[in-house]
Amino acid sequence: MLTSFFKHKLMPAITFHNIEDVLPVTNALQEGGLDVMEITFRTGIAAKAIELVRKNFPEMIVGAGTLLNSEQLAIAVQAGASFGVAPGLNEKVIGTAAEKNFPFIPGIITASELEKALTLGCRLVKIFPCNLSGGIGLIRALQSPYAHTGIQFIPMGGINLSNLHEYTALNIVLAAGGSWIASEELIGQKGFDIITENVRCSIAITR
Incomplete structure (x- = not known):
């Protein structure tokens, strides 16, 4: 199911401070x-924002990010999120997601964490903070011993329009995520036209 969500190989991470945005x-x-x-x-x-999007844009697939505990995950499910994402690997949260049949993407940054994710049944993981931890070189290093497992990556952290293609060109990368499309600064400035243009530029890069 998760793999069908990212046809443009993009996952913009949006942080809302004002509900009117x-x-x-x-x-x-x-x-x-x-x-x-x-x-x-x-x-x-966050939960109210998910509810608003689901009600007014039913065709939009909405994920809940930065889920650090099972309580947040339950709130995200109740709000109508289609999937969840975390910056780290928390076995309890992964277990709760499995119990609720809720698609979930844990975060990893080392080979040991990747192996634990595989053991827990996760075949899609977020690599965070990617750019600070080796970037494209890290992904290539992990790809060699683990690609045969069917694992796929969503790198996040330090990705932008200038390096997006390096990541999405790799077959093991399902999508690239981050805030460059709709940063907190852009949202605060009501730069909605710029957000639209950032989406178009990003999609053009990942084709």
């Missing part, structure tokens, strides 16, 4: 041609 940002993403987004649980309005 939710619909304009979602519209800007959609206008650019994107139908998937991750709303991070870094602010108290």
Whole structure:
């Protein structure tokens, strides 16, 4: 199921501080041609933001990001999120996601964490913080011994328009994620047209 969400190989991570920004940002993403987004649980309005998107843009696939515990995951499921994402590997959260049949992407950064993810049944993992930990070189190093397992990666951290192609050109990378499409600064400035253009540029790069 998860692999079908990322046809453009992109997963924008959106952090909302004001509820009035939710619909304009979602519209800007959609206008650019994107139908998937991750709303991070870094602010108290994340669940409400997911509910708003699901109600007003039912065709948008909404993930819940920065899920650090089982309680947050349960809230995300209740809000209508289609999948969850975490920066790290938490066995309890992975177990809760499995119990709820909720598609979940844990975060890893080492070979040992990757092997643990595989043991727990995860075949799609977020690599974070990717660019600070070796970037494209790290992915290539992990790809050699683990590609045969069917694992796929979503690198996040330090990815932008200038290096996006390096990541998405690798077959083991299902999608690249980050805030460059709709940063907190852009949202604060109401730069919705720029967000739309960032989506279009990103899609052009990943084709």
